[in-house]
Amino acid sequence: MTAPIIGTIAEESAPILDVAGLVVAYRDRSGQRTVVHDIDFEVRAGEVVALVGESGSGKSSTAQALIGLLPEGGILQQGTIRLNGQDIAGWPQKRLDGIRGSVISLVPQDPGNSLNPVRTIGEQIAEILTVHGWASGAAARAQAIELLERVGLSQPQLRARQYPHELSGGMRQRVLIAIAIALKPSLIIADEPTSALDVTVQRHILDLIDDLRREYGTAVLLVTHDLGVAADRSDRLIVLQHGRIQEQGHTANILANPQSNYTRRLLADAPSLNARPKTPPVHPVASTAPADDIVVVDRLVQDFGAGRGGGFRAVDDVSFRVRRGSTHAIVGESGSGKTTTIRIVSAFQKPTSGQVLIDGLDLASLRGEALRQLRKKIQLVYQNPYGSLDPRQTITGIVEEPLLNFERLSRRERLAKVAATLDKVRLPADISQRRPHALSGGQRQRVAIARALVLDPQILVLDEAVSALDVTVQAQILDLLGELQRELGLTYLFVSHDLAVVRQIADTVSVLNVGQLVETGRVEDVFSNPSSPYTRELIDAVPGKKFPRATAPALTSAG
Amino acid sequence: MATIETARPDPDLDASDRKVSVSPVTLETDAHENTGTVGRFPRIQPGLFVACLILALAILWALVPGLFTIYDPVQGLPGQHLRPPSATHLLGTDSLGRDLYARIVYGAIHSLSGALAAVGIALVAGTALGVLAGSFGGRIETVIMRLVDVMLSIPDLLLSLSIIVLLGFGTVNAAIAVGCTLIAKFARLVRSEVVTVRRSEYVEAAFGSGGTFLKVLWRHILPNSLTSVIAFAALQAGWAILQLATLGFLGYGAPPPTPEWGLLIAEGRNYIATAWWLTAAPGLVVVLVVISINRISRAIGSIGK
Numbered sequence: 001m002t003a004p005i006i007g008t009i010a011e012e013s014a015p016i017l018d019v020a021g022l023v024v025a026y027r028d029r030s031g032q033r034t035v036v037h038d039i040d041f042e043v044r045a046g047e048v049v050a051l052v053g054e055s056g057s058g059k060s061s062t063a064q065a066l067i068g069l070l071p072e073g074g075i076l077q078q079g080t081i082r083l084n085g086q087d088i089a090g091w092p093q094k095r096l097d098g099i100r101g102s103v104i105s106l107v108p109q110d111p112g113n114s115l116n117p118v119r120t121i122g123e124q125i126a127e128i129l130t131v132h133g134w135a136s137g138a139a140a141r142a143q144a145i146e147l148l149e150r151v152g153l154s155q156p157q158l159r160a161r162q163y164p165h166e167l168s169g170g171m172r173q174r175v176l177i178a179i180a181i182a183l184k185p186s187l188i189i190a191d192e193p194t195s196a197l198d199v200t201v202q203r204h205i206l207d208l209i210d211d212l213r214r215e216y217g218t219a220v221l222l223v224t225h226d227l228g229v230a231a232d233r234s235d236r237l238i239v240l241q242h243g244r245i246q247e248q249g250h251t252a253n254i255l256a257n258p259q260s261n262y263t264r265r266l267l268a269d270a271p272s273l274n275a276r277p278k279t280p281p282v283h284p285v286a287s288t289a290p291a292d293d294i295v296v297v298d299r300l301v302q303d304f305g306a307g308r309g310g311g312f313r314a315v316d317d318v319s320f321r322v323r324r325g326s327t328h329a330i331v332g333e334s335g336s337g338k339t340t341t342i343r344i345v346s347a348f349q350k351p352t353s354g355q356v357l358i359d360g361l362d363l364a365s366l367r368g369e370a371l372r373q374l375r376k377k378i379q380l381v382y383q384n385p386y387g388s389l390d391p392r393q394t395i396t397g398i399v400e401e402p403l404l405n406f407e408r409l410s411r412r413e414r415l416a417k418v419a420a421t422l423d424k425v426r427l428p429a430d431i432s433q434r435r436p437h438a439l440s441g442g443q444r445q446r447v448a449i450a451r452a453l454v455l456d457p458q459i460l461v462l463d464e465a466v467s468a469l470d471v472t473v474q475a476q477i478l479d480l481l482g483e484l485q486r487e488l489g490l491t492y493l494f495v496s497h498d499l500a501v502v503r504q505i506a507d508t509v510s511v512l513n514v515g516q517l518v519e520t521g522r523v524e525d526v527f528s529n530p531s532s533p534y535t536r537e538l539i540d541a542v543p544g545k546k547f548p549r550a551t552a553p554a555l556t557s558a559g
Numbered sequence: 560m561a562t563i564e565t566a567r568p569d570p571d572l573d574a575s576d577r578k579v580s581v582s583p584v585t586l587e588t589d590a591h592e593n594t595g596t597v598g599r600f601p602r603i604q605p606g607l608f609v610a611c612l613i614l615a616l617a618i619l620w621a622l623v624p625g626l627f628t629i630y631d632p633v634q635g636l637p638g639q640h641l642r643p644p645s646a647t648h649l650l651g652t653d654s655l656g657r658d659l660y661a662r663i664v665y666g667a668i669h670s671l672s673g674a675l676a677a678v679g680i681a682l683v684a685g686t687a688l689g690v691l692a693g694s695f696g697g698r699i700e701t702v703i704m705r706l707v708d709v710m711l712s713i714p715d716l717l718l719s720l721s722i723i724v725l726l727g728f729g730t731v732n733a734a735i736a737v738g739c740t741l742i743a744k745f746a747r748l749v750r751s752e753v754v755t756v757r758r759s760e761y762v763e764a765a766f767g768s769g770g771t772f773l774k775v776l777w778r779h780i781l782p783n784s785l786t787s788v789i790a791f792a793a794l795q796a797g798w799a800i801l802q803l804a805t806l807g808f809l810g811y812g813a814p815p816p817t818p819e820w821g822l823l824i825a826e827g828r829n830y831i832a833t834a835w836w837l838t839a840a841p842g843l844v845v846v847l848v849v850i851s852i853n854r855i856s857r858a859i860g861s862i863g864k
Contacts, residue, residue: 346767348763348766348767372769372771373769375767375768375769376769379767379768380764380767382760382764384760387759387760387761388760388761388764389761389764390761390765390778390779390783391761391783392782392783393778401765401768401770401778402768402769404774405768405769405770405771405774406769448764451764451768452768455768455769
């Protein structure tokens with residue numbers, strides 16, 4: 001297979017990628033739907049262009065159309081895609097194969113699903129070299145190991161022999177980057193390369209992409225929903241909404257002076273770019289008596305898999321207190337034990353040792369009916385509103401369920417209460433007979449919050465409750481949570497990996513690292529003056545600091 | 560280009576596109592899921608259409624046999640034995656002068672109701688066992704599932720024959736025997752479904768909102784587990800017809816002169832050299848009905864996905 005275009009780096013002036021009048025549509029039984037309308041943009045050598053937009057904005061479809069990998073039903077209807085001056089828009093798949101990887105390559109979104117689970121890392125990297133005839137056999141394997149080293153994996157010899165499941169998410173993403181850069185392409189399309197990763201890992205991966213770009217002069221098209229990432233990493237920004245370009249230009253210019261309303265809204269909603277101080281709670285955090293601590297967690301320990309040799313300790317001696325009416329955030333990366341901690345606090349799991357007091361009640365002493373009664377006080381909202389709602393029930397059915405379990409209300413009273421709660425979370429009344437699949441992510445999360453609120457609990461445990469949502473929706477949900485706290489005097493236990501969000505919503509914070517409490521205290525204190533290096537690393541990794549906005553002080557200048 | 564192929568973003572996994580803010584995009588995801596497979600609203604498929612037609616005819620035979628034939632299935636016509644198929648006797652007559660077509664029509668009720676009863680027994684008992692095992696786990700699960708393994712290890716025919724020997728001959732007992740052989744299969748399927756549903760977040764959320772075990776079972780676990788169980792039940796109905804016919808053929812089912820399909824095949828066997836249609840016709844009917852039911856159960860299964 002000969003590559004019709006050789007991946008040489010074009011001169012500064014000529015764009016590597018020049019897209020004009022691109023129209024992408026999806027065809028299904030109900031007809032055709034255009035998702036990308038007439039898009040024009042270009043990417044020059046050595047440049048990072050960020051394609052920013054919310055879900056459904058057409059950013060992924062655009063990226064997929066460029067490389068000819070639209071999902072089934074997707075068609076590139078119009079437009080030209082000039083790659084190094086040659087229009088590849090109408091090329092058949094066979095011909096595209098020749099340039100994929102060698103001239104234009106893709107770093108996919110989900111490192112968990114993009115590697116072949118039954119082949120070793122080394123084989124998979126060597127494969128792309130072999131397929132394009134760059135090297136074969138032992139030479140390809142040696143190059144694969146070099147590449148692994150180049151993308152910053154420790155012990156590349158060992159990694160080459162390992163299978164994808166033996167690597168962490170960040171490592172797998174590095175492997176995918178190694179595959180993407182193997183043939184030194186002129187353009188890398190990175191489709192949300194870090195959205196599945198922890199914030200510190202995210203920073204390392206983005207640093208890596210930056211380094212490689214500098215070294216090889218490769219252009220990068222960075223597809224992302226995170227304006228903070230785009231702000232930090234890109235030279236130029238393209239803002240997409242509903243498949244149309246709202247704005248494009250130099251990143252600094254757009255951030256300083258956004259022209260379109262949509263960009264302005266995105267900027268305002270992005271927590272990392274626009275840290276708003278939290279509105280003080282009804283009950284001041286500094287209020288006095290220790291009796292006012294509604295959640296007390298004391299020396300909590302949770303072991304898993306003990307007995308079968310080499311059990312592991314997910315939570316190790318964690319203690320914190322939460323005052324009534326305040327918001328306590330638990331932050332940490334995946335594997336830090338934050339989810340285990342809140343599962344214990346919300347009585348879904350028995351700790352190995354340690355004590356949890358909820359409003360003075362010791363969880364360990366509760367059994368059966370008493371434990372069930374506790375559910376009225378403390379409610380959990382899950383991360384993923386797609387999994388936490390029964391697909392077969394209507395919205396009314398979902399929200400009324402807790403009432404059926406606890407209160408003897410007539411049907412009319414119950415429905416009135418459900419309607420009132422739906423109204424409280426700002427959901428329109430006409431959705432009450434729909435099923436979850438007919439709602440958007442933000443609406444579903446509101447339903448989940450409504451279900452949690454319908455019993456008038458005192459404590460709401462929010463497990464990454466906004467991290468699966470678009471920034472705009474996320475901002476709305478955070479606003480809603482703030483309002484509800486002021487109205488109802490709720491206490492929140494808020495788990496998140498996103499420090500920008502935490503700073504916006506929480507009063508106090510605990511930082512967990514591999515099961516241990518690294519730091520705890522008031523949000524302002526911890527953020528402005530972190531005492532542990534781990535916390536400092538977490539704070540530094542938050543994207544969006546390159547362009548501190550005039551309206552709000554940046555993280556570093558907060559103290 | 561396997562490397563690039565693996566790197567291809569799967570639309571169904573495209574997390575950002577799933578977090579939708581407008582419903583049209585939800586439709587998009589559905590569209591991708593269904594492309595290339597049987598759609599949620601399948602176009603008219605000729606095979607399925609014929610299958611429905613055959614099953615509908617068999618059900619009508621069972622419900623109103625008198626509409627389809629003027630002959631009596633039990634009383635023979637004197638002097639008309641072993642006639643070949645003709646205009647008066649569509650499928651000929653047997654050795655006692657009974658119209659074979661009439662006997663097949665009147666036999667439908669025995670086969671279909673027997674299959675229904677067998678699947679009903681298995682569905683209820685198997686679901687109960689499967690739900691018990693799947694939702695309690697631990698020792699209860701181990702005991703139930705090992706019992707199920709034991710039942711699965713006994714050949715079906717041997718098991719049903721033993722049960723009939725215990726209970727005695729007859730249509731009802733044959734149905735019970737066939738039902739018993741199916742219990743283990745249902746229990747295994749239901750358990751796996753229940754275990755999957757039980758791990759889902761909405762079930763935990765239901766416990767979290769104060770649901771007792773039985774309420775959660777009834778509201779969430781059962782409804783979400785049953786789709787594939789229903790499809791399986793339809794599939795097993797076909798298999799039960801086959802089993803009942805087998806038992807009838809061996810003489811363990813309905814006693815003569817009941818026009819049961821398996822028995823018809825057995826009775827025709829003696830004249831296979833001179834009147835092959837006596838065996839072939841009822842055999843063909845059994846085959847067609849069973850295939851039709853299989854086809855329909857596959858359609859039910861794909862709706863559930």
